[in-house]
Amino acid sequence: MPRMTMIEAIRDAMDVSMGRDDNVVVFGEDVGYFGGVFRCTAGLQQKYGTSRCFDAPISELGIVGTAIGMAAYGLRPCVEVQFADYVYPAYDQIVSEAARIRYRSAGQFTCPIVIRMPTGGGIFGGQTHSQSPEALFTHVSGLKVVVPSNPQDAKGLLISAIEDPDPVIFLEPKRLYNGPFDGHHDRPVTPWSKHELGDVAADHVTVPLGKAVTRREGSAVTILAYGTMVHVALAAAEDTGIDAEVIDLRTLVPLDLDAIVASVKKTGRCVVVHEATMTSGFGAELVSLVQEHCFYHLEAPVARVAGWDTPYPHAQEWDYFPGPARVGEALRVVMEA
Structure with missing residues (x-):
């Protein structure tokens, strides 16, 4: 299998999907001529033309609203919001229209759109280029929410999202975009194969939405993580x-509750890790x-390790991130309880 960065894998997913379905x-x-600020769409306009890969005005509300209309008429838009921090003008369209159109029309209309967004920190982007807003979307019935942690999953999950009949929020951890990350460092390291996450299947490949995967087997404590924090969790262990x-959740909605429950019942302890702020995360x-499904199996309170409850601190970015030291301390506290 070819080796790819996450950017290349995402681009390949869109390329494969566009090649298989003219409605994509x-x-x-x-996104069009330039190929995206992170180059995720580079070459797609040259290959498929300006009617299938094109630039939009600087209006997130307009981008998402147009995509919803396209989807209602049978197309499958895969749109990019340049940073997750920019999605808020489009939030009303996502919540009031995309998430509800199937139910409001009793299934007469559907909304098969994918909204791709670079998310999280890692590029010293400060408050307006580093947010992790996944909880704002997991709360909305009718949306699916995906957060890959590696190139193979990024490709397979994105193809599944494009082929899904309902709207999918696809959050791409920009800290993982350009290369592997071993959980310790503020820059990529080599190779992805450190955790066997680097090879990407060629051509059409899907990863089912709603299926978590175990990245590391263990019996003492379960760590639940997604995106960048999967690598931090592995490093802490x-x-x-x-x-x-x-456990790499991969999709937050639908959530693989069976995998979570099976692991926690086995270990009796649990630590939850995410990059977003803690409160209401x-x-x-x-x-x-x-707590609800594993109460009688728990040997200690469930611990959370998350970002600070503060606007994103540019100068203290690597302290804001839950790193191996903070996760490791939570593991020790849970084990000693």
């Missing part, structure tokens, strides 16, 4: 020597589900 269209700010099982939902 790709657009957004700087190695650093502490604790026999931790690391998706980790709270995970803690609630673990």
Whole structure:
């Protein structure tokens, strides 16, 4: 299998999907001629023409609203919001229209759109280029929410999202875009194969939405993570020597509750890790589900490790991130409880 960065894998997913289905269209700010600010769509306009890959005005509301209309008429738009931080003008369209159109029309209309967004920190982008807003979308019935942690999953999940009959929010951790990340460093390291995450299947390949995967087997404690924090969790488990099982959720909605429950019942302990701020973050939902379904198997309270409850601090970016040291401390506290 070819080796790809996450950017290349995402581009390949769109290329494969556009080649298989003429109804798939790709657009957004700087997406066409320039190929996107992160180059995820580079070459697609040259290959498929300006009617299927094109630039949009600087209007997130307009981009998403146009995509919803296209989807209602049978197209499958895969649109890019340049940074997740820019999605808020489009939030009303996503919540009030995209998420509800199937139900409001009793299935007469559907909304098969994908909204791709670079998310999280890692590029010293400060408050307006580093947010992790996944909880704003997991709360909305009718949306699916995906967060890949590696190139293979990024490609397979994106193709599945494009082929899905309903709207999908596809959050791409920009810290993982240009190369591997071993959980310890503020820049890519080599190779992806450190955790066997680097090879990407050629041509058409799908990863089902709603299926988590175990990245590290363990029996002492379960770590639930997604996106960049999967790599941090793996590093923390190695650093502490604790026999931790690391579950990569991959999709937050639909959530693989069976995989979570099976792991926590086996280990009896759980640590939840995410990059977004802690208060009302998706980790709270995970803690609630673990408490509800695994109460009689828990040997200690469930712990959360998350970003600070503060606007994103540019100068302290690598302290804001939950790193291996903070996750490791949570593991030790849970093990000693």
